[in-house]
Amino acid sequence: MRMATLSELSGTPVATVKYYLREGLLHPGVRTSATQSIYDASHVRRLGMIRALIDVGGLSVARTGEVIAAMEHPDLPLGEVLSAAQQSVSRFTATAGSIDRQAGLDRIDAISAQHGWVVHADNPGRLAAADVLATFDHLAGHDYDVLVQGCARAAAVIAEADLEEVAITVGGREAVVETVVVGTVLGDVLLIAMRRMVQEHLSRKFYPPA
Amino acid sequence: MRMATLSELSGTPVATVKYYLREGLLHPGVRTSATQSIYDASHVRRLGMIRALIDVGGLSVARTGEVIAAMEHPDLPLGEVLSAAQQSVSRFTATAGSIDRQAGLDRIDAISAQHGWVVHADNPGRLAAADVLATFDHLAGHDYDVLVQGCARAAAVIAEADLEEVAITVGGREAVVETVVVGTVLGDVLLIAMRRMVQEHLSRKFYPPA
Numbered sequence: 367m368r369m370a371t372l373s374e375l376s377g378t379p380v381a382t383v384k385y386y387l388r389e390g391l392l393h394p395g396v397r398t399s400a401t402q403s404i405y406d407a408s409h410v411r412r413l414g415m416i417r418a419l420i421d422v423g424g425l426s427v428a429r430t431g432e433v434i435a436a437m438e439h440p441d442l443p444l445g446e447v448l449s450a451a452q453q454s455v456s457r458f459t460a461t462a463g464s465i466d467r468q469a470g471l472d473r474i475d476a477i478s479a480q481h482g483w484v485v486h487a488d489n490p491g492r493l494a495a496a497d498v499l500a501t502f503d504h505l506a507g508h509d510y511d512v513l514v515q516g517c518a519r520a521a522a523v524i525a526e527a528d529l530e531e532v533a534i535t536v537g538g539r540e541a542v543v544e545t546v547v548v549g550t551v552l553g554d555v556l557l558i559a560m561r562r563m564v565q566e567h568l569s570r571k572f573y574p575p576a
Numbered sequence: 577m578r579m580a581t582l583s584e585l586s587g588t589p590v591a592t593v594k595y596y597l598r599e600g601l602l603h604p605g606v607r608t609s610a611t612q613s614i615y616d617a618s619h620v621r622r623l624g625m626i627r628a629l630i631d632v633g634g635l636s637v638a639r640t641g642e643v644i645a646a647m648e649h650p651d652l653p654l655g656e657v658l659s660a661a662q663q664s665v666s667r668f669t670a671t672a673g674s675i676d677r678q679a680g681l682d683r684i685d686a687i688s689a690q691h692g693w694v695v696h697a698d699n700p701g702r703l704a705a706a707d708v709l710a711t712f713d714h715l716a717g718h719d720y721d722v723l724v725q726g727c728a729r730a731a732a733v734i735a736e737a738d739l740e741e742v743a744i745t746v747g748g749r750e751a752v753v754e755t756v757v758v759g760t761v762l763g764d765v766l767l768i769a770m771r772r773m774v775q776e777h778l779s780r781k782f783y784p785p786a
Contacts, residue, residue, distance in 0.1 A: 414714060414715050415715065418711045418715060422707050478773065482777075483773050483774060483777040484777050484780065485773045485776045486776065489773055489776050490772055491768070491769040491771065491772025491773040491775075491776075492772075494765055494766075494768075494772075495769040495770055498632055498762045498765050498769065501628045501632045501762060502758075502762065504624060504628075505624050505625065505628060505754075505758060507751065508745060508746075508751065508754070508755055510741065510755075510759060512737050512740050512744065513738065513741045513759050513766075515737065516733060516734050516736065516737020516740075516741075517734060517737070517766045517767045517770050518770055519733050519734075520730040520731070520734040520737075520767060521730070521767060521773065521774045522774050523726060523729050523730040524726050524727060524730040524771050524774075525774035525775045525777075525778055526726065526774075527722050527725065527726020527727070527729075527730075528723065528771070528775055528778075529775070529778050529779065529782060530726075531720065531722045531726075533782075535718060536718075541717065541718065544717070544718070545718055545720075548712075549720060550775075552708045552711060552712065554768045554771070555704055555707075556709070556723075556724065556727045557727045557730060557767065557768065557771070558704075558764045558767065558768070559700075559702070559703075559708065560701060560727050560728055560730075561701065561731045561734050561735055561763075562699060562701025562704075563695045563699055563701040563702055563705065563731065564693060564731045564732050564734075564735035564736075565701075565735045565760075566695045566696065566699050566701075567692075567693040567694050567695055567735075568735055568736065568739045569739065570694065572739060
C-alpha cells in the first residue's frame with residue numbers, strides 16, 4: 367500500500383507517519399521510486415502500537431523510540447526488552463531537589479526485604495519508589511504507612527497478572543515482547559484509572575452524600 | 577522570613593518561587609514594602625507540596641494549580657477536592673485518533689458491573705480505562721483479559737488503603753485534603769514503581785537467568 371492508504375488504515379495523519387519514519391519509530395517501506403515507497407500490514411500494526419504507547423500510554427516520542435529499538439533487536443534477551451519497557455516508569459521522576467534519596471532507598475529496601483522481593487539496585491521502580499518515600503517523609507505531618515503497604519500488596523497482585531499474561535501469550539518472541547511492552551505501559555494507566563473508580567465507589571459507600 | 581530564606585529552607589530557587597507566586601500556586605506573603613514581603617511556615621509547607629506534585633508526582637504546573645485551587649477553597653465539599661485530585665489521571669489520556677471509545681466504555685462498564693463498582697459517568701478513571709480497553713481491542717492479536725482482571729483486583733486493594741489512610745488522618749479538613757491529594761498523586765507513582773520491582777522479582781523467580 368502507499369503512504370496515503372497507510373495513513374487512512376492507521377488513522378494517523380501523513381505528516382505524523384513521516385515524522386515517525388524520520389525518528390526511526392516506524393521501519394521504512396520498500397522503495398519503488400525516488401519519491402515513493404510501499405508499506406504493508408506490519409506498518410499498520412506498528413503504527414497501532416506507536417499510537418497506543420504515545421497517545422494512551424503517555425510515553426514521549428523519544429522513550430517510545432527506545433522501547434521500539436529494544437523490541438526490534440533480534441538478539442536482545444527478553445529480560446532487556448522488559449527492562450526497556452520498565453524504564454517507562456522513569457517518566458515520573460525528575461531530580462527532586464531537596465529530598466533525601468538515601469533515606470528513601472533505605473526505606474524501599476526495608477519494604478522489599480519485608481516482602482521478600484529481590485531486585486537489582488538499578489531497578490527503575492526502586493529508584494522511583496525511593497523518591498516517593500523520601501517525599502512522604504519530607505512533607506511530614508503524616509506517614510502514609512497504610513498507603514505504602516497497600517501499594518505493596520496491590521503491586522504484587524498486578525505483577526502476578528503481568529507474568530501470567532506473558533505466560534499465556536501465543537506466538538513467538540515478537541508476540542511476547544508486545545505483550546510485555548503494551549501490558550506494562552498501558553497497564554499502568556489502566557491500574558491508576560481503576561484506582562480512581564474504586565476510590566469514588568468506596569467514598570460514596572462510606573461517606574454517602576448528604 | 578524573607579524570600580531568600582524561604583528559598584533556602586524549601587530548596588527551591590528564588591526564580592522558581594517567584595514563578596509559583598505569579599501562577600498562584602503559592603499564596604502571597606505579607607507585603608512590608610513596595611519590593612519586599614515576608615513569608616512563614618505555611619509557605620515552606622506549600623512549596624514542599626508543590627515540588628512533590630510536580631517533581632515526583634509528574635503533574636504539570638497547570639494541573640498542580642487546579643489541585644491547589646480546589647484545596648484552598650474553604651467551602652468546597654471534600655468530594656470535589658477529591659475529584660480535582662482524581663483529574664490528575666487525565667494527564668495520561670490524549671485524543672487517541674483511531675480508537676473506538678464507545679466500545680471501551682461498554683467494556684469498562686461491564687467490568688464495573690461485574691465488580692459492583694458504582695461511579696459517575698464522568699469519573700476520569702472510567703474515561704481513561706475506556707481508552708486503554710479500546711486500545712487493547714484495537715491492537716488485536718491478544719486480549720489482555722488476565723491483565724485487565726489483575727488491574728481490577730489491584731485497584732480494589734489500593735483504593736481500600738486510600739480510604740483507610742484518609743480515615744486515620746489526624747487534623748482538620750486541611751490535613752485530610754493533603755492526604756487525599758498527596759496520597760493519590762504520589763501513590764500512583766509508588767504503585768507503578770513497586771509493580772516494576774515485583775515484575776523483576778517474579779521474572780527472575782520464574783524465568784531464572786541462564
